[in-house]
Amino acid sequence: MTGRAALGASGASRSGGRRSARLGRLAAGLVVPLIALAAWQAAAGAGVFTPSQLPAPSAVLAAVAELVRRGELWQHVAISGQRVLLGFAAGASVGLVSGAAVGLYAPVRALLAPSIAALRAVPSLAWVPLLVLWLGIAEGPKIVLVAIGAFFPVYTTVSAALAHVDPHLVEAGRAYGLRGLGLLTRIQLPYAAPAVFAGLRLGLAQGWLFLVAAELIASSMGLGFLLIDSQNTGRTDILLLSILLLALLGKTADALLGLLSRFLAGAT
Amino acid sequence: MAATAAGVGLRGIGHTFGNGHTVLRDIELDILPGELVAILGPSGCGKSTLLKLVAGLETPTAGEVLVDGRAVRGIDDRCAVVFQEPRLLPWRDLAGNVALGLPKGVGRGSGRQIVGHWLDVVGLEGFHRHRPRQVSGGMAQRAALARALVREPGVLLLDEPFAALDALTRLRMQDLLAEVQRGAGTTVLLVTHDVDEALHLADRVVLLDTQPPVAGATVATVLDVPWLRPRDRAYPELAVLRADLLERLGVPRPTPAEETTP
Numbered sequence: 001m002t003g004r005a006a007l008g009a010s011g012a013s014r015s016g017g018r019r020s021a022r023l024g025r026l027a028a029g030l031v032v033p034l035i036a037l038a039a040w041q042a043a044a045g046a047g048v049f050t051p052s053q054l055p056a057p058s059a060v061l062a063a064v065a066e067l068v069r070r071g072e073l074w075q076h077v078a079i080s081g082q083r084v085l086l087g088f089a090a091g092a093s094v095g096l097v098s099g100a101a102v103g104l105y106a107p108v109r110a111l112l113a114p115s116i117a118a119l120r121a122v123p124s125l126a127w128v129p130l131l132v133l134w135l136g137i138a139e140g141p142k143i144v145l146v147a148i149g150a151f152f153p154v155y156t157t158v159s160a161a162l163a164h165v166d167p168h169l170v171e172a173g174r175a176y177g178l179r180g181l182g183l184l185t186r187i188q189l190p191y192a193a194p195a196v197f198a199g200l201r202l203g204l205a206q207g208w209l210f211l212v213a214a215e216l217i218a219s220s221m222g223l224g225f226l227l228i229d230s231q232n233t234g235r236t237d238i239l240l241l242s243i244l245l246l247a248l249l250g251k252t253a254d255a256l257l258g259l260l261s262r263f264l265a266g267a268t
Numbered sequence: 269m270a271a272t273a274a275g276v277g278l279r280g281i282g283h284t285f286g287n288g289h290t291v292l293r294d295i296e297l298d299i300l301p302g303e304l305v306a307i308l309g310p311s312g313c314g315k316s317t318l319l320k321l322v323a324g325l326e327t328p329t330a331g332e333v334l335v336d337g338r339a340v341r342g343i344d345d346r347c348a349v350v351f352q353e354p355r356l357l358p359w360r361d362l363a364g365n366v367a368l369g370l371p372k373g374v375g376r377g378s379g380r381q382i383v384g385h386w387l388d389v390v391g392l393e394g395f396h397r398h399r400p401r402q403v404s405g406g407m408a409q410r411a412a413l414a415r416a417l418v419r420e421p422g423v424l425l426l427d428e429p430f431a432a433l434d435a436l437t438r439l440r441m442q443d444l445l446a447e448v449q450r451g452a453g454t455t456v457l458l459v460t461h462d463v464d465e466a467l468h469l470a471d472r473v474v475l476l477d478t479q480p481p482v483a484g485a486t487v488a489t490v491l492d493v494p495w496l497r498p499r500d501r502a503y504p505e506l507a508v509l510r511a512d513l514l515e516r517l518g519v520p521r522p523t524p525a526e527e528t529t530p
Contacts, residue, residue, distance in 0.1 A: 172355040175323055176368050176415070177345055186368070190359050265359070 055237040060244070063237040077245065080211060080222040083139070084253070087146025088207040092200055095151045099158025099199075104188070113159070120152045124210050128217055142214040142222075149210030150203040157199025161192035197261040201254055208250045223249075273301040273455045274336035274346055274422030276322060282330030282484065283317055291317050293484035295331070297474060301422075304449055304456040306466035309476035310517060313485040315459040316352075318476070319427050322457060323347045335423060345371060348416035352428040354408035356400040362387060362411045363396040369415035386414040389451075390444060406437035410444070417448065424449075426458045430465065439501075442468055446497045463513045467506050468499055475516055489516060 037057060043049065044056035051059070067073035098116070101108045127148060131141035165188045173187040189196070215224020223242050230238035281295040291314035299305050309315050320326045322333050324344040333340040335347065348369065356365045366383045374382065387396055390410040400408050409429060416424055426445075430438040446469055449456055460466050466473045470493055477488035491509065499506070511521055 168351070168353060168355050169357065171325065172349075172351065173368075174343060175325055175349040175351075176419075177343055177372065178368075179343075187357065190357070193359075 052236055059237045060241050063241050076221060076223055076226050083142050083146055084207050084211050087143045088150045088204055091147030091150030092154045092203050095154030096158055099155040100162055103159035103162030124149060124213055132218060137218045145210050145214040146207045150207040153202035153206055154199045157195050161195035162188055165191045201257050204253055204257055273453050275299055275301045276423055277334035280331035281328050284329045290484040294486050297487060299455060301455055302453050303471050304469055306458045306460055306470035306473045307476060308460060308466050308473055309485060311461060313476050315476060316427050319425050319459050323349050323425050346422040347425055348419040348421035349425045350412050350416045350429045352431055354412040356408055356411060358400055361397045361399055362392060365411055366415045366418055369418045371419055382418050386417045390414045406433050421454060423455045423457060428459055463510055467493055467509055468501060
């Protein structure tokens with residue numbers, strides 16, 4: 001609360017400049033996508049590729065309209081979003097708790113760190129047959145796979161960040177009567193917060209990665225299914241649309257997490 | 269100040285680190301409530317360790333620390349520590365950092381008032397909302413002093429608090445400490461390697477030193493500095509004590525041949 005109040009007091013005159021700087025950054029970020037779009041349109045128009053290899057942007061827009069009309073677009077997006085959200089929540093929570101335990105307590109680190117490091121070395125797709133065998137082909141295995149994907153980056157960054165909190169600050173906290181949970185929430189977690197949020201964003205990105213892996217293999221809905229289905233039916237326009245949707249959704253989720261981190265940074 | 273000054277008793281204190289290195293042995297010392305005692309000694313002689321033992325940050329391997337007649341077990345909330353570095357939390361403003369020192373059970377409103385009061389006392393009015401990295405080292409150390417003072421400690425423990433500051437800031441901070449101590453009346457245990465600082469501030473100077481071949485430092489000398497504060501740094505009597513202390517610390521007087529003054 002104090003930080004943002006201070007910003008408001010001292011930065012009132014600068015806020016206008018800051019807003020235009022942010023707009024400038026936003027515009028700079030749009031340059032490459034717009035160039036890519038123009039190149040795409042030019043390539044499709046010049047007939048370098050056949051329409052089944054590279055449909056024009058307009059064809060992809062038409063595919064959007066078609067899927068919306070059939071009521072399928074929202075369904076695919078919603079189910080994929082739900083899987084990522086649930087899987088990420090589960091994987092990130094377990095990653096936070098186990099990362100904190102391993103980072104803060106040497107005995108726990110000695111006990112768990114080597115095994116978790118070994119599990120991390122297993123490629124994601126190696127889990128799929130086992131998950132299908134144990135959990136069937138419904139929602140269960142997909143969410144668990146996303147959770148596995150989200151877990152490792154969160155666990156790794158949190159455990160490393162909490163193990164390296166400035167011992168001087170920890171001692172000062174102890175000298176002022178903090179210990180256990182108080183020390184964790186007032187000194188250790190705030191100190192590690194930037195790294196923790198970087199880990200959460202990496203975990204979220206890896207969650208989307210693992211989602212597509214899960215949906216490619218056994219599903220009847222979702223963006224991964226849309227990818228494999230459009231490949232099988234030769235609908236390159238829908239294939240491109242799925243890729244664009246994954247990029248858009250991943251970026252949006254990441255931006256939301258970034259906003260949340262900035263909000264929390266202001267609140268401490 | 270609500271809390272009353274507490275006396276400190278060191279009874280046969282000895283400390284050996286986990287690696288077998290003995291830093292302190294057989295330390296006997298009584299500090300009266302409201303007294304300002306400076307602990308002086310060569311670097312590495314265990315001055316800071318002694319302070320951590322009083323604060324309860326570490327437990328002595330021999331003997332007992334008494335604060336106000338009661339043994340120290342674990343972190344003691346009758347003590348407040350100022351370290352050599354400010355050790356402020358970079359994500360909190362100065363007021364937020366000082367609030368960390370508030371004793372448990374202080375309400376939000378009165379806490380803010382106490383924090384504001386002590387920040388003003390240490391000369392940081394107008395800087396309550398600044399982050400630690402926006403202020404100078406001297407100001408950060410003032411905030412660290414305020415963080416200790418809001419605790420209204422029975423004993424204020426200062427671990428070379430001005431050592432990292434530039435010479436002029438150090439002198440100002442010494443005067444500030446003398447003033448605050450006079451106002452609050454709290455007991456102060458000041459660890460320093462600066463003979464002038466000890467003589468300017470302390471009622472008594474305790475010299476720690478080792479006596480080889482016995483391992484571990486112990487009390488070598490206790491020196492009374494019987495003049496009232498605030499003291500003039502140019503007191504001739506202080507100069508005599510200063511030369512004496514420096515000699516005990518291994519910095520002898522120049523021999524007459526080297527003296528150029530008539």
